[in-house]
Amino acid sequence: MKNRASRKSGLFLLEFMLALLFFAFSAAVCVHVFVQAKTLNTQSHALNQSVLLTQNAAECFQATGGDINLLNVYLKGSVSDNQLTLTYDKNWVKTESNNAFYVLTITRTEATAYPASATVVMSEDGAVIYQLTVHSSPVSHREVYP
DSSP: OHHHHHHHHHHHHHHHHHHHHHHHHHHHHHHHHHHHHHHHHHHHHHHHHHHHHHHHHHHHHHHTTTOHHHHHHHHOOEEETTEEEEEEOTTSOBOOGGGOSEEEEEEESOSSOSSEEEEEEEEETTEEEEEEEEEEOOOOSOOOOO
């Protein structure tokens, strides 16, 4: 009788260990899926914000007729040569360049060419997230108010 009870308990222990192994494997797969979902969500959010900000900058470039200095009045970045640079932190709040996580650059292709054209690039640690090219006509005799 003692032999029969030990066989039953041994079978129960084996069955219990297999069930535990199955649930541990299932939990590992679920954690992996959740991590991938979080990464995909973060990348998607960065792409959406990048598209929104680059399109906004491109429309401002068109509205100012391609004048980088006038564009800086609206967007408040840092100007050097034919380039305007805007910097954002991890939460997409405009910040100083030393705290930058995302960088938006608007580079006018030629300083005197009309219609004006520029490349608008959003990048993260040097890797391009989103890029577009914009063309603009010069501002005709109208006033642009900041």
